[in-house]
Amino acid sequence: MAAASDSPAVDIRDLDVTFVTDGGDVHAVRGVTLDVRRGEVLAIVGESGSGKTVTSRTIIGLLPETATVGGAVLLDGLDIVGLDADALREIRGSKAAMIFQEPSTALNPVFTVGWQLAEGLRAHGGYTKAQAKKRAVEMLARVGIPAPEKRVDDYPHQFSGGQKQRIVIAMALALDPTVIIADEPTTALDVTVQAEILDLLRDLRDQYGTAIVLITHNMGVVADLADRVAVMLEGEVVETAPVGRLFASPRHEYTKRLLAAVPRLELADRTLTADEQSAEPVVVADQLIIEYAGRFGRPTFRAIDRVGFAIRPGEVLGLVGESGSGKTTIGRAIAGLTPVAGGSLRVLGVEMNGVEERQFRPRRKELGFVFQDPATSFNPLLTIAQNVAEPLVVHSDAADANAARDRVDELLDAVQLGGAFGDRFPHELSGGQRQRASLARALALDPKLLIADEPTSALDVSVQARVLELFRELQERFGFATLFITHDLAVVDMLAHRVVVLHKGVIAEEGPTAQVLGDPQDAYTRRLLASLPVPDPTEQAARREAWRAS
Amino acid sequence: AGGGGGGNDDGGNASGEPLIVGTTDKVTTLDPAGSYDNGSLAVQTQVFPYLVNTDYNSTEVVPDLAESAEFTSDTEYTVKLPEGLKWANGNDLTSSDVKFSFDRNLKIADPNGASSLLYNLDSVETPDDTTVVFHLKTANDQVFPFILTSFPGAIVDDEVFSADAITPDQDIVDANAFGGPYSITSWDFNKTVEFTPNENYQGLLDAPVNDGVILSYFAESSNLKLAVQEGDVDVAYRSLSATDVDDLSKNDKVQVVDGPGGEIRYIVFNFNTQPYGATTAEADPAKALAVRQAVADLVDRQAISEQVYKGTYTPLYSYVPEGFAGATDALKGLYGDGEGGPDVDKAKATLEAAGVTTPVALSLQYSPDHYGPSSGDEYALVKSQLEESGLFTVDLKSTEWVQYSKDRTADVYPAYQLGWFPDYSDADNYLTPFFLTENFLGNHFSDEQTEQMILDQAVNPDPAARTQEIEDIQARVAELLSTVPLLQGAQVAVAGTDVDGVILDASFKFRFAPLTK
Amino acid sequence: MLWRYLLVRFLLIFPTVIILVTVVFFLIRLTGDPITAALGGRLPPDQLQERIHEAGFDRPIIVQYFEYLGQVFTGNFGTTLTDNQPVTEVLIRYGTATLELAVYALIVAFIVGIPLGLVAAAKRDKTADAGLRVSAILFYATPVFFAGLVAKLIFSVWLGWFPVSGRASVRTELALNREGGTGLYLIDAIATGNPAYVQDVILHAVLPAVTLGLAIGGVFLRLVRTNVIGTHNMPYIDAARSRGVSEYRLVRKHAYKPALIPIVTVIGLQVAILLSGAVLTETTFEWQGIGFQLAKYLGSRDFVAVQGIVAMIAIIVALTNFVVDVIAAFLDPRVRY
Amino acid sequence: MAQRRLVDRLPVVHQLKQSVGLQRGMLVAGLALTGLFIVVAIFAPWLAPYSYNQLRGPDGLFGAQQPPSPEHLLGTTVGGYDVLSRTIWGAQTALFVIVVAIILSVFAGILLGLVSGYLGGWLDRVLVVIADAIYSFPSLLLAIVAAIAISGGQSGLVPGVMAAAIAITVVFIPQYFRVVRAEVVRVKAEAFVESAKVIGASTWRIMFRHVLRNSTRSLPLIITLNASEAIATLAALGFLGFGIEPTAAAEWGYDLKESIGDVSAGIWWTAIPPGVAIVVAILGVTLIGESLNDLADPRLRARRRSAKATPADAVAATQPVSREFMGEVE
Ligand SMILES: Nc1ncnc2c1ncn2[C@@H]1O[C@H](COP(=O)(O)OP(=O)(O)OP(=O)(O)O)[C@@H](O)[C@H]1O
């Protein structure tokens, strides 16, 4: 189907982009040469900061004024480097269009979606008000918004995240552009919605022959959608290959690393020893209810509804579910950060329903917490060593941070950070290093229970793999019980003894990891599993078919 | 002088343009029972009748609304009214109005009112429609007729005014309850007031020769100055700053008119707390007197007058200011160089003779906001003059007026600034309130001889003898120095060159009637 | 949902007003009484004390406070102590003057601030932006009383273009007063149908309005610039740009309307500044408004008048902020729906 | 390394390095004007030819309203003082008032904001309503009432100047309160505060070790903004006659009020110097404030990114503060 015509839709030659900054020039893109043919999806992958966004934005002339662009970008044969503002404006929307990462910020909140759709049409002339509106309704229908005649007059906030992204796509499609640039179009979306959006993009390519430049971190998405892949590293394209070949035989060292880091379901069966099985659980939830009070008289929101589970010593319990299902809420309740509204939750022998901080504080030394975002979980004004020493100082194991230094260095060693890192400030560490330090802090007091709330979701794939590996080692070494919160089933598969699947505040399914992932009983779990893309184009195609059929 | 009837025939018709007078004074209330301030008096004078009054350029009390007014016994002051007097609204103006006016004033005794000036009035009797008899508490009160010319002397219409409450301004205007040379035809409180000649006026003063006057209120003297300079107002009266007057006097589009001022400025000494005062550790009346005398020797009134006030205030060398019968220069010969100038050597000698160690530490207070914006400059200069001699070190402080008023009578200030604007045009008003043992200064000055002399003059029916007594009192106080008089304010009006009839006299009333353009 | 929000927002007006009135009540009573202020230089201490006692100013302050609250709740603001005017009348008389000045100043501020703010945002970091920003800062860095003084000197005294002070010349004022009417001179003057009056009133308003208006306009300019630039960096602007929308339209439509929401909210807070400025402008230009009157009554310790005026200002400020929040809520569809 | 880091972390120095173009121009101009103002204030006794309350020289009285001459470069005032000297000394008064007002309101505001924002509850709600009420009221009017109440009407150096400073404080506390509280509420929700909670740190420790120091990043900004408002308020108080007396201290607003009459008499030299001094002082501080504001807000910062950010910046970059979030400050 990928009916490639002779001349490429986009032809980038020797592209060089340099930004002027305080700290000198940033040479963001160096000598990139790429082409995208009609009806083809070109995926650009590469680590963060490698120049994917910059390269793609050049195609539509959306770089800030501080950028200097060298080389040529031929769009339908027209070199857009050095075009004046008016000519650029002509091209935008009609020849090249863009789909943004965050659909909620890519739509102007104070105008109706119809208005915003029509505006793009009218900007290029040829449409009367009524015609534009009609076309807007048509476009909404095409991207699968139900009842488009009515919804065309709604404001962006009245749509769900997935719908918003559909609308953004509709806007990009409105003028039948030659090329659409999609910069991480699904990262902000739930796994289930993500699949729908990818389908939509595929249809575009197939039905209209639009060329698509797709930027993503997710190798599953690449496998699912791309025809050809370009791998970028530090501003350069290091490898370009058709998708099948890339996955099958990556050439460049970096590509290999990238592919190796992608987690895959292995369905390994991890079991606890009999001892551990019979020991008194560290956490027991029974008919647990957690509510958030509504503001301005809005009704209270029940985030967790009659949930029951237990975590035994040494056990890793994986808690999965889509965004908003209440995973974090459970974790926070166990740590005493969110009050329990009903039912029972016993943590380390303390009943959390109606607990006073005074009662719980002594038990806190047995509890560690690793936060999702390593960047903000450290006090930015204290050094890493001081931050890691905090629990020791608070529980009077040490008079101050200096006294605790030996233990801190030990801990940092344990998470594979040399002692020198202790003297740095949090912002002077990379994300992966920070998350490791965060782990060190959580382990400082030798806890019996660790709560890890998506500890790796803010990290790059390759870094993520290393942190998870470390986590597994530490868990095996120290044997702490863990509540591991994640939305990534592959991660659960790698670490957890048991899995709890949460759906809208209630438990959808629960059981040993291999059983839940290998033979899901609940429809929701199945959907979750099915929507997990696998980094193999053939297998992914098969799964897609299966999923569509279900 | 008799009631000079409605001479000007076609007056009262708004045929010509009314004159515009600008002022920075403010009205408290139009009702005479509710005010005790210049701004209100300035309006009341134009629109209410007074039984007796002073004629232009005279300080003698003569009948105004009355036909005659005289003591008919030691404690009876009888006033005869002419027949057929009318208020501007046509109501009859009879003795009952007169009695009503005084009775209500005493009854209401408004906190902002001047009923306290009627301290000597026992009762008012009206034998018939044209006769009023005032029964007084003490005999031969020479001051009473003067009081009738001032704040509490305004007569009001008993059919309009309330007997026991302040009558709202607008009610008065609506009822046209006026009996003076003018009626008010438009009343925009403290913004603009329109005066139209009252055809029923039959008082002492000539009926208005203009077709009406508009009084326009300003908040800032500089704006008033610009307004008169630009011709937006015809006459500016009270109060332009010294700089304004000085600048306008050089401007040939306007004329500066001045007249005697009853306003005085002086330094009060607290006899208890001043250096060597009665309640200080080193109490010594002789040394205390020497300190006061040294101050009197050292102040250079001329310099203050010139530098700070540019001549709008003039040196004052006694207690009764120039323009009043009995005014003297009692301090001139006694202190300083004998000609009004300062004399350091003399001050030094006085202090040495009394055994006072120099420099004397003197704490001096003034109020920055009550006696005009120049008080600060005035007292800075006094401080400088006293310190220049090396005999004093002055600790100069200022306090906002309300607090100042409380503190000064609570013996907080050893020496302090004060000023006085007369209630009525008689020398007594500069003596009785000040130098009796019970006085409003509350400075613990007490001198039996002075007290007796003051009480005597007040009831002396012989004018010449009384004037002599007033002079003697000043000589006596000048020696004891309860206060050191500094300055006397001139009345200043600035008018366009085409304006005539601006008369500023010792009545301290600016009358609109003679103004023409 | 929206109505609930608005109701809560509306109810917040009451504590605001009560707090301010209370603060001012106690503060001003610390400073002395009106009788001493008026007659302290004339009466002996015992007579003064007697009058104070009769007026009830020596009673325990708490008693006076509750008495006052009682009066206010019955809608009775009383009569001024120093000049015997019903407070409600004072409020209306001088309030309208201030309102008129405030409206003129706001008009100037809007005319200056909003378009120039948009220009500055569009020409960000260019010479035009630099010039506009520096002038804006200069406008609000210059105290209105100094600006007023200089303006008066140049335009009234030297050039003679505008009258020196006041809201209208004496004769106009008298004529308007005779007609009665709204107290808003421009409206009243138009109602008379006499163009001379209208011209007179407008000429008097120019300098005060421009002086105060520029000071606030400077703030508006900055505000508009900041917010438009702020929204200009939002992804939806880039998104609109990627659809080929023109740069002009991006500023005029896409950045402006979302930016308007914070702008409107902040403009509500400007009312307080406007009133502070009005006090000074009124003094400089002899514009007899409420701020000017408040300063006068403060000087004479007229408790009743001061409390009345403060209560009114508090109500106005609270109401304005409420209205502004309502407008902002309606501008923002996220709140509206 | 540690040394340099400290220097970089100093508020203004760091921003100066960070700034470019017009912003740098504004910041430098603001720093220059403010530096001038502070130097003049501190060295007033040596810079001014005469004392602020000096009326006579060796040749007797200076005389009132003397035009500029070699003895009096800017002439004399209506009270007979040397204009230049009073203008120079006025800087000292202004600086004193600013410093006192800011120190007092920063401390009071921070403490209240911290406690209120962190503990929340009814105390927080009450304080917020009070602060909002006071904040929304015209500050000048409130300052007038407060100034009279505090000084008891006295206008000597200590009662007068302090009263002005405290009155200005009263007016400013709500602003600091709002800013600090907003920051505290934001920081309170940050993961590192939660992590301190999870560790089991006491409320007191969390408030002062973790929250306080991370909640003060916008203070330099608001301090400069309030400094300019303090100058303006002081001058306005003086102008309305609620200020300081000439023998106690030199104050620009008072001198300006005194000179109103002169202006219309063609005497320009008494009004212009204090007026210009006010403008220069406010302008200087405002320029700094404006630049800091721009630099604190990544959206407004001129388009260059700093290579090395300070710890505070790391947070700042994720959460822009601009004056709008704090409510508008004049
Ligand atoms: N406006 C800018 N000014 C200066 N440098 C910039 C600018 N935009 C991007 N860069 C730099 O250019 C380089 C490439 O950035 P780009 O956004 O293309 O990365 P990316 O591959 O899209 O990363 P990510 O996966 O995180 O989105 C980075 O080093 C970035 O810091």
Ligand SMILES: Nc1ncnc2c1ncn2[C@@H]1O[C@H](COP(=O)(O)OP(=O)(O)OP(=O)(O)O)[C@@H](O)[C@H]1O
């Ligand atoms: N402070 C709060 N106030 C009100 N509602 C909240 C609050 N925190 C979370 N919620 C709601 O509770 C529900 C569960 O939220 P929670 O953060 O536990 O989800 P999650 O499963 O962790 O999602 P994610 O994967 O996005 O982190 C969501 O609907 C969320 O909107």
Ligand SMILES: [Mg+2]
């Ligand atoms: Mg990117």
Ligand SMILES: [Mg+2]
């Ligand atoms: Mg979560």
